[in-house]
Amino acid sequence: MRLSSKSRYAVRVLLELARHKEGDPIQVGVISRLQDIPVKFLEQIIRDLKKDGYITSFRGPKGGYKLMADPKAITFGEIVRKFEGESDLVECVADPEGCKLSDECRVRTVWADATRNLYESLDSITIASLLETSGGNLNDACDASHFKREEFY
Numbered sequence: 585m586r587l588s589s590k591s592r593y594a595v596r597v598l599l600e601l602a603r604h605k606e607g608d609p610i611q612v613g614v615i616s617r618l619q620d621i622p623v624k625f626l627e628q629i630i631r632d633l634k635k636d637g638y639i640t641s642f643r644g645p646k647g648g649y650k651l652m653a654d655p656k657a658i659t660f661g662e663i664v665r666k667f668e669g670e671s672d673l674v675e676c677v678a679d680p681e682g683c684k685l686s687d688e689c690r691v692r693t694v695w696a697d698a699t700r701n702l703y704e705s706l707d708s709i710t711i712a713s714l715l716e717t718s719g720g721n722l723n724d725a726c727d728a729s730h731f732k733r734e735e736f737y
């Protein structure tokens with residue numbers, strides 16, 4: 585299973601907004617620059633996250649985006665499912681009838697277990713828990729406070 589850029593970027597957006605939860609709203613340009621996400625692509629992701637109630641927007645000169653959902657309640661698994669759908673590592677796990685070997689296939693259960701373990705692992709990681717274990721540092725250069733607002737207009 586290879587995750588799309590959309591789900592990976594969505595996690596990074598949520599992490600960035602969680603990191604600045606108590607501060608001013610963060611503008612798209614700031615998020616784009618900090619997380620190296622193209623603005624047009626970022627706008628699509630933000631639209632989806634806003635529609636589902638994860639984030640909210642503020643208008644005006646100090647406008648931007650803030651995390652609305654509790655970072656302790658947002659799991660990586662939830663975000664992956666939102667952007668990827670609930671997919672198995674191999675097709676035969678969800679559709680055994682599609683494989684003529686499925687009745688006697690011993691490997692299928694391994695793939696089913698691997699899929700389950702993957703989602704259990706992703707479900708055990710929250711936005712808040714990752715921030716706690718990283719000390720709030722997503723990467724060395726990831727701090728919006730050193731940017732001037734004018735740089736992003």
